[in-house]
């Protein structure tokens with residue numbers, strides 16, 4: 001049995017981690033923490049767990065937790081994990097950080113986009129960007145995984161095959177993305193009040209969202225050239241889900257069948273990436289509650305562009321599910337363990 005601890009178990013990602021780990025047949029949950037609910041049992045905070053999971057929430061004593069577990073999941077606001085993790089912790093337990101602290105390899109880039117000091121820059125080289133389908137071999141060997149962001153997971157999976165094969169102009173990429181409100185977390189925030197976001201739809205972070213450098217770094221690595229792109233997120237009044245529509249100009253005309261063959265080459269053996277049939281495009285309800293990323297493609301011969309539509313559940317493939325997938329890889333388990341659920345539709 002893998003002994004696991006969840007730091008930040010009372011947030012939206014934390015509660016999805018609890019749901020997945022609690023039923024994972026190879027995992028024993030040993031320790032959960034919270035900032036505001038220390039001493040409370042989990043089913044007092046989340047009534048849906050009544051009679052199912054009543055572990056007490058503890059303070060965040062990371063050294064003590066590392067002594068008791070094999071893997072620590074960090075589900076905290078960015079900027080905290082890097083101040084808590086160090087060599088001493090990593091000697092005792094593996095770490096999967098679901099926040100952004102180890103996702104960007106350049107300390108200066110991280111500090112300027114996140115407006116905070118990095119607490120353990122010496123670990124940036126060692127941390128592996130845990131986009132499982134792209135980095136499986138590195139994830140197997142590492143002690144610390146930077147679990148990718150939700151928008152980046154969907155954007156990078158949607159675009160990497162055509163960039164890897166050099167089929168599109170590297171400076172032509174536009175990513176138009178939409179997220180449900182759980183993407184903003186559980187803590188109070190005016191923009192996510194019911195009356196502020198219900199019956200409305202807005203773009204935000206235009207040309208300035210912190211996921212831009214994360215997406216650019218990974219797509220640059222995939223394509224072998226520097227990618228600079230436009231990324232525009234939108235807030236949609238739904239609970240969960242991310243839909244990405246990405247556009248890129250073809251270097252030379254290609255048919256739908258040729259582009260489809262490239263996606264099949266890259267994802268044909270991937271359980272969690274599903275390609276839709278021609279003319280069918282992903283919907284967030286098809287991935288709700290599951291670890292799948294659905295991808296649909298269109299070649300617009302009129303504009304010579306490829307249009308790729310991707311969908312994930314922001315809290316599952318975009319966070320807790322991918323974190324469990326990373327744990328499975330790190331501990332040599334079947335990658336699908338504990339992640340067999342299909343979408344909770346109608347949900």
Ligand SMILES: NC(=O)C1=CN([C@@H]2O[C@H](COP(=O)(O)OP(=O)(O)OC[C@H]3O[C@@H](n4cnc5c(N)ncnc54)[C@H](OP(=O)(O)O)[C@@H]3O)[C@@H](O)[C@H]2O)C=CC1
Nearest residue numbers: 008010011012013034035036075076099183185186187319
């Ligand atoms: N929501 C999503 O879809 C996704 C989120 N992420 C990332 O995952 C991380 C968690 O996100 P999410 O669950 O949405 O956030 P929430 O705001 O819902 O939860 C945050 C968690 O961290 C705890 N916490 C807050 N502040 C502190 C602090 N100063 N010290 C210690 N613990 C603290 C909270 O405890 P308490 O409940 O007691 O206040 C809670 O358990 C973030 O880095 C987020 O960016 C990544 C991908 C997708």
Ligand SMILES: CC(=O)N[C@@H](CCC(=O)OP(=O)(O)O)C(=O)O
Nearest residue numbers: 099100148149150179180183184
């Ligand atoms: C809807 C919404 O507000 N989404 C969040 C991103 C979601 C997220 O969790 O960010 P990380 O993946 O980097 O942790 C935002 O735009 O900041």
